[in-house]
Amino acid sequence: MYEQFKTRAVAVGAEVHRFASRRDAVEFIVTLLEKEGLTDLPGSYAVWADQSLLDKAEQLQLRTVDGISFQVNRALAARSRFGISRMEWAVADTGSLVQDQSAPEQRLASSLPDIHLAVVPTSNIVANKVELFRKINPSTSRYIAFITGPSRTADIERVLTIGVHGPQRLIIVFVDELEGGN
Amino acid sequence: MRKEFKASIDRAVNDANLTGALGKFSEAYKVNRTKAYEGIDFEELRSRIAEIKSSAACDLDGVARAFQKKAESLGAKVFRSRDPQEVKEYILKLAQENGVRTVVKSKSMATEEIHLNAHLLENGISVAETDLGEWIIQLAGQTPSHMVMPAIHMTKEEVAELFSKEVDERLSSDIPRLVKVARNELRPKFLAADMGITGANIAVAETGSIVLVTNEGNARLVSTLPRIHVAVVGVEKLVKEFASVPTILEALPRSATAQLLTSYVSIISGPTQNDDGSQKELHIILMDNQRTEMARDAKFKQALQCIRCGSCLNVCPIFRLVGGHVFGAVYTGGIGTILTAWFDELKKSEEIQGLCIQCGNCKEVCPGKLDIPEMIMEIRRRLVAEKGQPLAQKAIFSVVNNRRLFHGMLRAASIAGKAFASGKFIRHLPFFLSDLTEGRSLPAIAAKPFRDLFKEIGQPKGKEKIAFYAGCLIDFAYPEMGEALVKVLNKAGIEIVFPDEQTCCGAPALYSGAYEVAAENAVQNILALLDEEVDLVVSACPTCTVALAHDFTKTLETAGKDEWLEKARKLAEKTVDFSTLVKRLVDEGRLSFKEGAQLGSVTYHDSCHLKRTLRVSEQPRELLQKAGYRVAEMFECDMCCGMGGSYSMKLPEISAPILKNKLKNIKETGAPVVAMDCPGCVMQIRGGMDQDGAPVEVRHSVELLVEQLED
Numbered sequence: 001m002y003e004q005f006k007t008r009a010v011a012v013g014a015e016v017h018r019f020a021s022r023r024d025a026v027e028f029i030v031t032l033l034e035k036e037g038l039t040d041l042p043g044s045y046a047v048w049a050d051q052s053l054l055d056k057a058e059q060l061q062l063r064t065v066d067g068i069s070f071q072v073n074r075a076l077a078a079r080s081r082f083g084i085s086r087m088e089w090a091v092a093d094t095g096s097l098v099q100d101q102s103a104p105e106q107r108l109a110s111s112l113p114d115i116h117l118a119v120v121p122t123s124n125i126v127a128n129k130v131e132l133f134r135k136i137n138p139s140t141s142r143y144i145a146f147i148t149g150p151s152r153t154a155d156i157e158r159v160l161t162i163g164v165h166g167p168q169r170l171i172i173v174f175v176d177e178l179e180g181g182n
Numbered sequence: 183m184r185k186e187f188k189a190s191i192d193r194a195v196n197d198a199n200l201t202g203a204l205g206k207f208s209e210a211y212k213v214n215r216t217k218a219y220e221g222i223d224f225e226e227l228r229s230r231i232a233e234i235k236s237s238a239a240c241d242l243d244g245v246a247r248a249f250q251k252k253a254e255s256l257g258a259k260v261f262r263s264r265d266p267q268e269v270k271e272y273i274l275k276l277a278q279e280n281g282v283r284t285v286v287k288s289k290s291m292a293t294e295e296i297h298l299n300a301h302l303l304e305n306g307i308s309v310a311e312t313d314l315g316e317w318i319i320q321l322a323g324q325t326p327s328h329m330v331m332p333a334i335h336m337t338k339e340e341v342a343e344l345f346s347k348e349v350d351e352r353l354s355s356d357i358p359r360l361v362k363v364a365r366n367e368l369r370p371k372f373l374a375a376d377m378g379i380t381g382a383n384i385a386v387a388e389t390g391s392i393v394l395v396t397n398e399g400n401a402r403l404v405s406t407l408p409r410i411h412v413a414v415v416g417v418e419k420l421v422k423e424f425a426s427v428p429t430i431l432e433a434l435p436r437s438a439t440a441q442l443l444t445s446y447v448s449i450i451s452g453p454t455q456n457d458d459g460s461q462k463e464l465h466i467i468l469m470d471n472q473r474t475e476m477a478r479d480a481k482f483k484q485a486l487q488c489i490r491c492g493s494c495l496n497v498c499p500i501f502r503l504v505g506g507h508v509f510g511a512v513y514t515g516g517i518g519t520i521l522t523a524w525f526d527e528l529k530k531s532e533e534i535q536g537l538c539i540q541c542g543n544c545k546e547v548c549p550g551k552l553d554i555p556e557m558i559m560e561i562r563r564r565l566v567a568e569k570g571q572p573l574a575q576k577a578i579f580s581v582v583n584n585r586r587l588f589h590g591m592l593r594a595a596s597i598a599g600k601a602f603a604s605g606k607f608i609r610h611l612p613f614f615l616s617d618l619t620e621g622r623s624l625p626a627i628a629a630k631p632f633r634d635l636f637k638e639i640g641q642p643k644g645k646e647k648i649a650f651y652a653g654c655l656i657d658f659a660y661p662e663m664g665e666a667l668v669k670v671l672n673k674a675g676i677e678i679v680f681p682d683e684q685t686c687c688g689a690p691a692l693y694s695g696a697y698e699v700a701a702e703n704a705v706q707n708i709l710a711l712l713d714e715e716v717d718l719v720v721s722a723c724p725t726c727t728v729a730l731a732h733d734f735t736k737t738l739e740t741a742g743k744d745e746w747l748e749k750a751r752k753l754a755e756k757t758v759d760f761s762t763l764v765k766r767l768v769d770e771g772r773l774s775f776k777e778g779a780q781l782g783s784v785t786y787h788d789s790c791h792l793k794r795t796l797r798v799s800e801q802p803r804e805l806l807q808k809a810g811y812r813v814a815e816m817f818e819c820d821m822c823c824g825m826g827g828s829y830s831m832k833l834p835e836i837s838a839p840i841l842k843n844k845l846k847n848i849k850e851t852g853a854p855v856v857a858m859d860c861p862g863c864v865m866q867i868r869g870g871m872d873q874d875g876a877p878v879e880v881r882h883s884v885e886l887l888v889e890q891l892e893d
Contacts, residue, residue, distance in 0.1 A: 008442065074407070074457050078373060094443040104457040107406045111399055129428040138389040138424060138451035142256070146447035151399040153361060154439070155315035155331060157338050158207050161361045164314055165368065166399025166445065 001092040001125045002174065008095030009172060012149030013162055018122060018174040025175045026058055029117060032171070033068070033082055036115065040066035046082035047072045049109035050119050052178060053086070072105035074112075083109035083167070087118040087147065090125040090174070091132050096148040097172065098132060100141035110147065116167040118147070124180035187508075187533045188835075194504040195835055199337045201503055205843075207334065208502035209818070214440035215493070215547070224549075227433055232487050232551035234426045235418075238387075239477045239486035245387045245420045246468050253390030253466055256452025264470040266296035273298065273379070273412055276465060277307055280410060282376040286368075288394070288401035289313040290381030291329050291490060292414045292469055294512045295525060298379070310371045312400040314364050321348055327506025327514060330438045330492040335505045368400075378404035382415040383434060383490070385468070389424045391451040392466060395434055397444045405448065409456050410463045417473050418486040430489055433549035437491035472524045481560045485520050487550035492517075494544035494554055499822045499840050500537050509534050516544050516554040523561050528568065535561045537836070539829045540693055541822035542794035562695025563740065571696050579699040585685040585706065589631070592658045596627035621838040622830070622869035625659040632661035636680045639668055644677030649716045651707070651757075653726035654686050655861035663861060666888035667722050667760060673891050674764075674773040683710035687729035690828050692737060701741035704734040708749045711756075719753065722760040722884055724792035724860045725827065731757040732795060759792065760884055761859055765801040768808060775890040779810025784886070785853040786813055787844070787867065788820035789860035802859050802883050809890040811855075816847040825866035841870045848878060855879045857886055 006016045019025040037044050049072045054062065062068050069076050077083060085106055087097035097118050101107045110116050126132050136144050151166030162168055194200060238245045250260040263269050277285070285307060287293065299309045299320070311320040315333040319326055321344045326332030333341070338355040345363050346353045353363060380401050382392035392413050394401040405411050421430070427449070435441040453464035476482045495501045495515035506514030511530065513521040516538060523531035538558045545553050571579065581588050632652050648671060656664045668678045688703030707730070711719050721727045734750040767773040784806055792798050799820070803813050824830060824840030844867065848856045856878055858864060868880035 012441075012445075074373065078369070096443055096447075102454050104406060104455055107402060108457060111402045111406065129431060133425065133428045136449075138386075138391045138449055142450065142452050142454045144449040144451075145402070146443065148443045148445050148447075150445065152397050152445050153314045154397075155313070155318065155333055156336075156341050156357050156360060157203055158210075158331070158334065159338075159357045161358050164361055164365055164398040164400070165312065165372070165403055 001127060002122060005090050005092040005095055005125055008093065009149065010095075012095055013152070014095065014149045014170040014172055016172045016174070018176070020176045022053060022175055022177045025119070025173050026053060029084065029173065030062070030065075032117075037081060038067045042079040043081060045069060045076060045080040046084060047077050047080045047109045047113065048084045049105050050084050050086040053119050053175065072109050074108060077108035077112040080113040082115050082117060083113035084117045084119065085109045087120050088124060089132055089135060090120050090172075091129060092125055093128045094148055096146050098136065098144065098146050100136075100143070101145040102142040107143070107145065110145070111166050114163070114167060115169045115171065116147075117171045117173060119173050119175060119178070121178035121180040122174040122176045184533065190508050190510070191504055191833070191835055194508050195839055200335050200505050201839070203337070204334065204502045204505055208496055211440060211496040212818070215436065215496075218436040218440040218442060222432070227429070228549045228551050230429050231433055231489065231549055234421050234429060235487035235489070235550055236484070238420050238422055239418070239483055242417055242420070242474055242477050245422055246417055248387040248422075249385055249390060249420060249468065252387060253452065256390050257461075258390065258452055258464040258466050260466045260468065262468045262470070264474070266469070266471050269296055269414065269467055269469050270298055270301040272467065274302060274305055274307070276410070276412065277302065277377055278305075280376065280463075282307060282410065284371065284375045285309045285377045285379055286372055286375040286404050286408065287311050287316070287379040288381070288396060288404040289316050289332070290379065290414055291326075291512065292381050292416045293379060294326060295416075295471065296469070298414070310368065310375075312368050312372065312404060313396075314361065314398060317364060317368065318344060321345075325507070325512055328492055328495055329490055329513065335507065372403045372407050375408040377410040377412060378408035379412045379414065380404050382413050382419055384421060384427055384430055385415050385419045385466070386424050386427060387420060387422050389451050391424065391449050393427055394446075394448045394450070395431070395444050396446050397439070399446055402446055402448060405450060406457075409460065410465070411453070412465045412467065414467045414469060417468050417470050418488065420468075434489055434491055437489075437493040437547065437549045476524050482520070482524065482557060484552050485517075485524070485557060487552055488517055489550050491549060493547045493549065494552075497543040497547050499541060499543065499824070500539060500836060503836055503839055504537070508537070516558065517552070520554065520557050520561065528561065528564060531561055532565055535565070536832060539822055539824070539826035541790040541826070543822070546794060559693070559695070562693075563697050566695035566697070571694070575694060575696070579691050579696055582686050582691065583699055583702045585683070588686065592627060592654070593631065596629055596658070621873055622841060622866060623872040624869055625865055627658055628661050630661065632657045632664035633680065633682060635661050635665060636668070639665065641668065641672055641677055644672065644675050646675065647677045647679055647714070647716045649711055649714045649719045650678045650680050651684055651711060651719050651721040651726055651730060652680070653721060653723040653861070655865060656722060659865065660861050660882070663722055663882045663884050666884045667720070669888050670764060670773070670884060670891065671720070674767045679714050679716060681710040681714055683713075685710070687726040688737065689725050689729050689733070692729070692733060693827055697737055697741050700733070700737045701743055704729075704737055704750065705743070705746055708734065708746060708753050711753055712749055717756065718758055718763070719756045720758055720760060720763050722859070722882065723862065724759060724789045724796060725862060727757060727759045728791045728795045730754065759796055759798060759859070761802040761805060762796075762798055764887065765805055768805065774892055775809045775887070776892055779890055781810040781890075782812065783814040783851070783853040784811040784855040784857050785816045785848055785851040786819060787816070787823065787848070787856055787858040787863060789858055789863045790822050792859050793820045802857070805883065805887060806857060809887055811886070814851045814853045816851045818847055823863050823866045825862045827862065830866060837866075841866055845870050845874055845876070849876050853878070855881060855886070857881055857883050859883050
């Protein structure tokens with residue numbers, strides 16, 4: 001199902017990576033942030049809204065990196081180039097990610113920055129919407145968000161253009177080692 | 183039709199930007215949509231959607247109450263109103279009481295429907311549309327021309343011009359750059375707004391949820407950043423169960439934009455916290471505005487099954503030419519005509535209903551299973567019932583209802599038309615009739631109608647008798663098609679009878695909403711055709727076949743002539759179209775063609791009624807192949823040719839460019855012959871080819887098949 005997901009997600013403009021270990025995923029993300037222009041200047045911060053990927057030591061270490069913030073608020077997210085958040089489910093047949101985003105920080109981190117990095121447990125890939133809808137529950141999740149590729153529009157002359165109001169890039173990081181919360 | 187309406191059509195069809203952009207989009211859409219639905223049983227899916235939506239529409243009030251109860255238990259405030267004015271006042275009051283100065287909106291047709299923006303602006307509240315297309319038309323001071331793609335009528339140059347004014351900087355027409363400008367301009371508005379207004383694509387009673395389906399990501403910001411979120415929801419968006427959501431999500435993006443899923447889907451069930459820790463205010467407005475009335479009307483209840491995907495616009499041969507603004511209201515295209523008739527008033531649809539050519543394309547693709555052509559016919563009927571027929575039309579139909587007079591006049595026309603005819607065509611008509619021969623020659627009326635010729639045909643006695651229903655075109659313009667049909671069926675040992683009392687099938691009256699006239703025609707034909715002791719009635723005109731096999735019962739029922747229904751059904755059972763009958767005879771081994779003929783390529787044009795009402799498309803192709811032709815398919819083989827019966831007379835300015843496109847697609851196959859099963863299409867396409875000058879023969883299938891019968 002991972003391969004199907006990847007095909008579908010890439011087809012709609014997402015970038016898909018997979019790592020066996022948590023550690024490798026963290027290293028990939030940190031390297032990417034640095035390569036793609038993380039600084040402590042407004043416009044190039046990173047807001048990190050996912051708590052599942054990092055252990056205590058890593059968090060403490062990353063807190064010292066300039067530009068990374070584990071606190072997520074409107075002002076910081078609006079000035080961030082990167083938003084890192086966990087997405088709980090991946091739907092293979094449409095290449096979509098799904099998460100309970102009732103907490104507003106989850107939405108800020110995944111909608112205001114230019115680049116959204118989504119951390120997903122590989123074991124949480126489901127085949128299709130029907131299967132997904134058995135997992136989600138609107139009576140306990142007030143804001144269920146589906147994200148499929150980066151923000152797009154075709155409102156001018158039907159020409160597909162990426163990155164209108166949401167992120168211009170969606171980078172999906174699957175981690176085998178992460179536990180899927182069922 | 184009023185002059186202004188005709189003028190708006192003229193402007194639209196002569197706007198090369200508009201027709202170019204729409205035409206390209208509409209052609210690509212069909213291909214992409216098909217791809218998006220690969221592996222999905224569309225018929226099964228849309229049956230489920232129709233069931234889900236219709237069961238909610240049956241109990242709108244109950245479902246709305248259940249939604250209200252559930253959503254309020256989650257902390258949302260729900261306001262239900264029948265009256266658009268009340269909705270506007272509610273939102274204004276809410277804004278005023280909460281010190282709202284600025285509002286950001288994501289796309290909502292419901293708010294367009296009630297002109298909410300104007301109301302808020304008049305009261306000093308600033309409103310920014312944030313959907314790119316909506317923002318463009320807001321800046322241009324226009325209404326949306328398409329419910330999914332509101333600014334599809336504008337070019338990038340026009341957008342650059344608008345944006346340049348807005349940001350006070352000379353911008354080029356580079357699209358990614360323009361999109362970036364929109365992002366940068368609107369971002370501060372999102373961050374500063376006090377209130378966010380969205381629509382909803384689905385509202386779920388069971389869970390009190392609203393579902394937002396978008397691509398740009400603006401609805402996520404609108405529903406997250408401002409402290410107050412107002413969702414304006416037409417009650418037709420209600421469904422009972424949460425389990426219905428994935429079903430609708432399966433179809434909506436595929437049908438709307440040929441996507442498997444849009445970039446974003448948000449399911450909001452009750453208010454969440456704001457990012458400053460305060461509780462968000464969530465107001466959900468369930469707006470009725472005539473929808474309950476619609477649900478109570480047996481003919482229009484199905485309109486509430488609409489999921490607002492806009493696919494009916496995307497496949498419409500008229501919409502792709504004229505765009506949305508000709509429709510003059512918020513909702514455009516076929517569905518727009520129906521919604522305008524209800525949300526505004528019936529009278530408002532008087533002109534735009536005439537734009538529908540009844541090709542049936544929209545019905546084929548509708549994920550809510552709406553029969554839009556039929557509802558438009560019902561609008562026509564009600565308009566005629568309310569206002570009577572236009573005088574000229576009434577005069578014509580009173581003639582059509584009198585067979586002797588009608589046929590007498592057609593005979594006279596054969597003589598009068600000689601002055602304008604050259605060979606088999608009338609190429610130019612004088613004065614006000616000249617539009618009719620613009621881009622298309624009309625056939626000259628035959629010197630001898632089929633009904634006279636038939637008496638001179640020496641038929642071999644057959645074991646089996648079948649009645650032939652000729653229809654006006656074969657009878658009076660193309661009698662040779664009738665002769666060919668007799669020859670083909672004689673070859674299979676069938677003797678043809680021609681009941682003399684048969685008359686016009688009533689389609690012209692029916693498609694003009696004159697049901698009484700059509701019912702008269704139906705009765706005359708039923709009497710004539712059931713008078714013969716035959717098992718089958720064959721017709722070589724799909725529109726006539728549809729009249730006999732489908733429309734007579736419906737028309738008689740609507741006109742309250744129930745005493746004729748049984749006979750109408752009997753006739754319907756006996757009726758068969760030419761290709762289906764001949765294919766059957768060939769399969770039974772009763773008819774065969776010359777062995778081994780190599781006749782080169784032919785391209786086949788599917789006539790609307792044959793393909794989409796009678797569902798016949800393979801039979802004529804197989805017959806042509808058996809006769810020795812190679813079928814070279816044209817692009818959009820089943821797109822309407824623009825004839826539409828009297829449509830080409832009423833709206834020649836639309837019919838002509840549709841025809842031109844058809845001619846282009848035919849010519850591009852390189853086939854020297856184009857075949858079709860409808861004499862109306864022959865009239866249109868042969869006339870077009872005559873003026874075009876291309877060396878392509880335009881033939882009815884019967885004419886091609888008769889040439890290849892075994893000696």
